[in-house]
Amino acid sequence: MSVVDLARFMDDLATESGQAILPFFRAHFGLDDKARGGAAFDPVTEADRAAEVVLRNMIRQTFPTHGILGEEFGSERLDAECVWVLDPIDGTRAFIAGLPTWGTLIGLTKGGVAVRGMMHQPFLGERFVGDGASSRLRTARGERTLRTRRCDVLADAILATTDPRLFVEGEERDRFQAVEGCVRMARYGTDCYAYCMLAAGQIDLVVEAGLKPYDIVALIPIVEGAGGIVTAWDGGPATQGGRIVAAGDPRLHKAVLEHLNP
Known part of the structure; x- marks a missing residue:
């Protein structure tokens, strides 16, 4: 075909x-x-x-x-x-x-x-x-x-996540909160729509955990096709789900990984 x-x-x-x-x-x-x-x-x-x-x-x-x-x-x-x-x-x-x-x-x-x-x-x-x-x-x-927007520092970023309770209490939640504490604004309850708004240049960052492959696979080509980047928290492939970070600007992605992997 x-x-x-x-x-x-x-x-x-x-x-x-x-x-x-x-x-x-x-x-x-x-x-x-x-x-x-x-x-x-x-x-x-x-x-x-x-x-x-x-x-x-x-x-x-x-x-x-x-x-x-x-x-x-x-x-x-x-x-x-x-x-x-x-x-x-x-x-x-x-x-x-x-x-x-x-x-x-x-x-x-x-x-x-x-x-x-x-x-x-x-x-x-x-x-x-x-x-x-x-x-x-x-x-x-x-x-x-669709094109993502330029945003290279966390202090200027808009962050989205579906629910802060996605993150396991302890180190995982602490790492998310470290990122959330640095951004300009955070929004909850977004599910798949957050990744599409990132691709559209409306928000800058999505951080999530506990995802399954069917939660993220369809969204990867959309974000990447718009100029963004989607990986696991450790920088590896996101196709298997788990802990996911998506950013519209590769420089912002690098900065976030430093917070998620201290």
């Missing part, structure tokens, strides 16, 4: 999964706790499951030799050269609360490297797409290129 056809297929994935999700948004729907009453509430909705079923069926029909890793229904053929990495609703808590800071993450890895990604926000009609070399935002009003 050509690059153009692949882009069209990803658009089709977004369209069909969005149609499965939107009837549930700001409506009454079934809700389960994957943590089964544990200390950390881990919600999943009917919309999550419905959208991932759509995504998986379309990928199986079009690319039967590709692997799939999804949040709700596990993995298949992870030894394939090409693997789709899916999160039908990243930001389920925001979805439950009726807030539009959630999105469908559709990522593709080749040889373990994140090569294409899309974040689709169907309620707002936004599609953030990237291939590591360029990134664009498409809406009903048109399309524009």
Whole structure:
């Protein structure tokens, strides 16, 4: 399949999964706790499951030799050269609360490297797409290129993270707070939207922990295509999730790693 056809297929994935999700948004729907009453509430909705079923069926029909890793229904053929990495609703808590800071993450890895990604926000009609070399935002009003902004010092930076409780109490939380204490402003509750706003030049830094591959793979080509950088806290690849730092300016990324790895 050509690059153009692949882009069209990803658009089709977004369209069909969005149609499965939107009837549930700001409506009454079934809700389960994957943590089964544990200390950390881990919600999943009917919309999550419905959208991932759509995504998986379309990928199986079009690319039967590709692997799939999804949040709700596990993995298949992870030894394939090409693997789709899916999160039908990243930001389920925001979805439950009726807030539009959630999105469908559709990522593709080749040889373990994140090569294409899309974040689709169907309620707002936004599609953030990237291939590591360029990134664009498409809406009903048109399309524009995404570029991160210059910001080389923490004191000037806007930081985002989904929830400060992501960080394990002790050294991990202390390291995050050391970064947070240096920035100009911090925002919480952003999920995947933070990385897209970083790519769009609205914020400068995202620091998170406890992520899974499906939380980050689709976002890597978007951020990198806009000129940013995404790594683990130790500077290694981010594709396996865990502790993640994304920055719009490589100089800022270097400064943050010094705080996260004292």
